[in-house]
Amino acid sequence: MKKLVIFDLDGTLLNTIADLAAATNYALQACGYPTHDTDAYRFFVGNGINKLFERALPEGTRSKENVLKIRSLFVPYYNEHNADLSRPYPGIENLLETLQKKGYMLAVASNKYHEATQKLIKQYFPRINFLAILGQRENIPAKPDPQVVYEIMEKAGVERNEVVYIGDSSVDMQTGANAGVTTIGVCWGFRPRTELEAYNPSLIAEQAEDILHFLEK
Numbered sequence: 001m002k003k004l005v006i007f008d009l010d011g012t013l014l015n016t017i018a019d020l021a022a023a024t025n026y027a028l029q030a031c032g033y034p035t036h037d038t039d040a041y042r043f044f045v046g047n048g049i050n051k052l053f054e055r056a057l058p059e060g061t062r063s064k065e066n067v068l069k070i071r072s073l074f075v076p077y078y079n080e081h082n083a084d085l086s087r088p089y090p091g092i093e094n095l096l097e098t099l100q101k102k103g104y105m106l107a108v109a110s111n112k113y114h115e116a117t118q119k120l121i122k123q124y125f126p127r128i129n130f131l132a133i134l135g136q137r138e139n140i141p142a143k144p145d146p147q148v149v150y151e152i153m154e155k156a157g158v159e160r161n162e163v164v165y166i167g168d169s170s171v172d173m174q175t176g177a178n179a180g181v182t183t184i185g186v187c188w189g190f191r192p193r194t195e196l197e198a199y200n201p202s203l204i205a206e207q208a209e210d211i212l213h214f215l216e217k
């Protein structure tokens with residue numbers, strides 16, 4: 001019986017792509033670099049913002065220094081604008097409320113930097129009492145390292161077989177596998193279904209209700 005459900009954020013709970021794209025394009029433009037269509041960002045996001053900037057910068061300009069310059073422009077802009085266009089995916093609020101009512105412990109583990117992760121989750125899901133809302137923090141390895149999953153499991157006091165990890169990308173499928181927990185891929189996020197299939201998750205959810213059916217079967 002599952003007791004703890006851990007969700008990825010970007011591409012799983014919230015469609016954040018337009019705000020991430022706008023903030024990155026703002027920073028790129030300010031430094032004189034070319035920008036990208038919003039759709040291209042689906043493949044840039046997933047390994048934290050430094051990796052996002054590395055992927056968005058033109059080849060030959062991806063130095064640590066440039067990444068940090070883009071970051072210093074992105075963060076204040078994104079802190080102001082991270083909820084302009086971002087919205088929960090269909091059925092997510094209902095799924096979280098139903099799981100909460102049924103007594104599941106709920107948590108978020110994101111590679112988005114911690115401050116923005118906390119802000120977005122509290123803003124969009126104020127009625128959900130998450131056990132933990134963890135974004136990327138200094139000196140903690142990013143997903144697909146399983147450390148963040150272990151941290152949440154310890155707080156919850158549960159065993160691996162009582163945990164489900166849910167996400168929309170190969171990073172998430174690897175995170176669940178690395179942690180040794182049941183893993184669910186969701187099709188409504190940033191990456192194609194084929195990317196999820198390559199990791200053989202226990203379920204590929206087409207819609208939020210599929211997760212409920214899987215947990216209750």
Ligand SMILES: O=C(O)COP(=O)(O)O
Binds near residue numbers: 045047110111113
């Ligand atoms: O910000 C990122 O790179 C990805 O964030 P996520 O882990 O919530 O998908």
